[in-house]
Amino acid sequence: MSTSRLEILNDGGLRHDARRPYELRSLSLSLSPHPTADGSATVTSGLTSVTASVFGPREPRSRAGTSHDRGIVSVEVGVAPWSGTREVRRSRGDKRLTEIAASIRQTFEPVILLHLYPRSEITINIQVISADGGILPTAINATTLALLDAGIALLDYTTSLSVGLHLTQPLLDLSAPEEADLPHLVVASCPASGKVTLAAMETRLHVDRFEEMLRLGVDACRVIRDEMESVVKKKAAEVVRRSQAVIGVPDAR
């Protein structure tokens, strides 16, 4: 299967970037990096960095496609020219970007409580700042955080990551060289229910192996949720502290 000289797993059981098979890349989550968006977040996973900003709920830019009883979601995805995607530079009309945008929109449509926002639009802008594998999962994670930051009602966190398979050993959170060599699956799930909202796979794989990867992916999504929750709670505590300072409520402590 693998054609390059990259050693996916060495004799010590370590991957090319010295991670163990189930180890995720260093994950950093930051909320509200964007000054004017209603909500924004940057998720950096290893060398992949994606910023999502959310505008809305606001009046739809065009009447077409609006609905009288529920809000609509629109997604734009852009890839920075310096992001390091080895392929040709991707422009706005690129089919792959349209596909990523459609996946993100369809992932979040059932998660956002759209009936609370009739006749309005929620715009999600995604910018891939640097790419080293896992653009789609990182974008989904960034979008979840940005939506939370914008205070939009969600059913649950939606977290995502990629799962690869080397011989019979599943690997989590692939980097670009691994992605090029291994069959891999992107899973997005709602950790509270453990249900899968998005699953995307593009390479040949036996059905029995697939189930194992899917289950592992769902478990790993829970880990990312915990990570996200701690960041969100920290931010919320900060907001509460500041607002209490302004209105002069005595500190509870």
Added chain:
Amino acid sequence: MPREIEPPTVQRDFILASLGEGKRIDGRVPLEMRPIKLEFGDELGWCTCHLGKTSVLAQVTASIVKPRDDRPYEGFLLINSEISPMASSVYEAGRNSEDEVLITRMLEKSIRRTEAVDREALCILAGEKVWQLRLTLHFLADQGNLLDCAALAAMTALRHFRKPEIEVIGDEVIVHSPDERAPVPLAIHHVPLCVTFAYFENLPPILDPTHLEAVLSTGSMSLTLNAQRELCVLSKAGGTALAVEEIMSVVNVGVSTVREMVKVMEEALERDRGSRIIEVR
């Protein structure tokens, strides 16, 4: 873009109520496909696939071109698939709607990225001449599930196609016309086929949704599988969240469905081959 009229509430309620009882409005059970009909043209590599009232025409042609410098041994497989307004009034000529992009991307992933056709076998003279296959899909009518129909038409056309026999003497390449020597089939590694399922809130999934069912559904999942129980592409982009068990049960249904589809395809190809006996005197 002309917007489609949403189905009336009465119709929606009726369809959902019947699905709740395990019935579909065209008389199928939930996990049943519409009848597949494959027709072949006079030329080799020309195939129309009808899936109920959905129909797609696939045509394969070959020409000789120069390979890419970085891949001197590889031929090309180009997939042209533009959905014209003929299929349905929601498609606009020359403009890629989102549905259209998803269908074409899925076809590319299913057929090209899974290496269904051996591209190295298309090499004639390394670095000089290779075959370029062009698979053109014409979407004739959209009554739901264009993707499965297109994938079946495409793979049948590729299996049906024969390229002219070639003889290489030194640097000379002789292309023998079909009258002179029997043309040769393509080297095909496996036959990936798509199956699409539609989901509804609190109802079991259905196979091969019609247009109306697709519009009413809350999510869909497309699988590309082959007869060797390999999952080639899986795409569940959002929609209703599913448990792992639900996904796996659908995958298993997909495996058996694809086996049946391959059988239909083999039979159709066999029948067509029988009608093409040429006498050699």
